[in-house]
Amino acid sequence: TQLLEQSPQFLSIQEGENLTVYCNSSSVFSSLQWYRQEPGEGPVLLVTVVTGGEVKKLKRLTFQFGDARKDSSLHITAAQPGDTGLYLCAGGYTGNQFYFGTGTSLTVIP
Amino acid sequence: GAGVSQSPSNKVTEKGKDVELRCDPISGHTALYWYRQSLGQGLEFLIYFQGNSAPDKSGLPSDRFSAERTGGSVSTLTIQRTQQEDSAVYLCASSPGLAGVNTGELFFGEGSRLTVL
Numbered sequence: 696t697q698l699l700e701q702s703p704q705f706l707s708i709q710e711g712e713n714l715t716v717y718c719n720s721s722s723v724f725s726s727l728q729w730y731r732q733e734p735g736e737g738p739v740l741l742v743t744v745v746t747g748g749e750v751k752k753l754k755r756l757t758f759q760f761g762d763a764r765k766d767s768s769l770h771i772t773a774a775q776p777g778d779t780g781l782y783l784c785a786g787g788y789t790g791n792q793f794y795f796g797t798g799t800s801l802t803v804i805p
Numbered sequence: 806g807a808g809v810s811q812s813p814s815n816k817v818t819e820k821g822k823d824v825e826l827r828c829d830p831i832s833g834h835t836a837l838y839w840y841r842q843s844l845g846q847g848l849e850f851l852i853y854f855q856g857n858s859a860p861d862k863s864g865l866p867s868d869r870f871s872a873e874r875t876g877g878s879v880s881t882l883t884i885q886r887t888q889q890e891d892s893a894v895y896l897c898a899s900s901p902g903l904a905g906v907n908t909g910e911l912f913f914g915e916g917s918r919l920t921v922l
Contacts, residue, residue, distance in 0.1 A: 701847070728910075737809070737896055737913025738848070783847060785911075791836050791855055791900060793911060795848035 698722055699786055699796035707802040711773050716799045718767045718784035726787035727760050727767045730795075731780045738783055774803045807831070811897050811914035818887055819922050826882040826917045830899030837880050838898045838911065839872055848896065854880065887921045894918050 699720045708714055718727070726745045730738035742751050744760035744767065751758045755778075757770040767784055784796040810829040818824050830837050835856045840848040850864035854874045865871070869887075874880040884891055898911040 699847075730911075735915065737898070737915055738911075739913070740910045743910070781845065785848075791909060792853055792861060793838070794850055795840065798845070798847040800845055 698794045699784055701782075701784060701796040701799045703799060704797065705800050705802075707804065708774055710775060710803055710805050714771050714774060714801070716769045716771075716782055716801070718769075718796050720765050720786060722786065723764050724786035724788065725764070727764070728785040728787065728793070729758055729767070729769055730783045730785060732783060733780050738781075771801075774801075776803045776805050779803050809897055809899055809912050809914035811895075811917050813917055814915065815918045815920075817920045817922065820889060821886055823883065823885045824887055824919060826884075826895050826897075826919070828880045828882070828897030828899075828914060830878065830880070830897070831912055832878075834899035834901055834912070835877065836900040836909070837874055838900070839880070839882050840896045840898070842894045842896055842916070844893075851882070851895075884919075887919075889921045892919055892921045 699718055702717045726743055728743045729741045731741055732738040742753055742758045744751055744758055747762045747764045749760045755772045759768050779802050782799045785793045787793050812827045837854040839851040841851055842848050852872045853861040869885045872882045894916040896913055896916045898913045900909045900911050
């Protein structure tokens, strides 16, 4: 059972374009994390957001946690080929439990 | 090593055989997680260990799946009578697991790729 749905599932864009990935749920989370995974490796944490409405920026990446703490978005500005990978959101429950989203596979074409 | 270590990295087995997958977490991490990932998809939660507490087994898909964590460190995920639908990458992660704090980073191993013929 996937508690978090991500959209789009696949995204292929040209270098320099902007994109947004969405992570939605009917459940309320105490925190929301975004991970990036490359082929043959485990996911690596990009950011954690904990407050409803919180916005965090990491260079060209902007992360937002919804006011109701049920959804999140990841916006990438001027995408580069190095951004290619599988992006995963993960919702945190009390007690250190985390449920992951369905994933968004991003390909940035040079 | 400094990171989460999983073995074997690849396992090919015949339908009906039992398999064991091992996870060696980062030293000192009290939380340990097992997830399953089908090709290019998201992570499906399987089981979660936190310190000496009873594990959260709510994600195990059937009674053919079991896991244990010995001495609060190494964990083994066992799949009995494997089926073709069990084919996937099995990922293990550990976290410092601070009590009452669920903003901790999960550190993942590279996974064990299981293929059931």
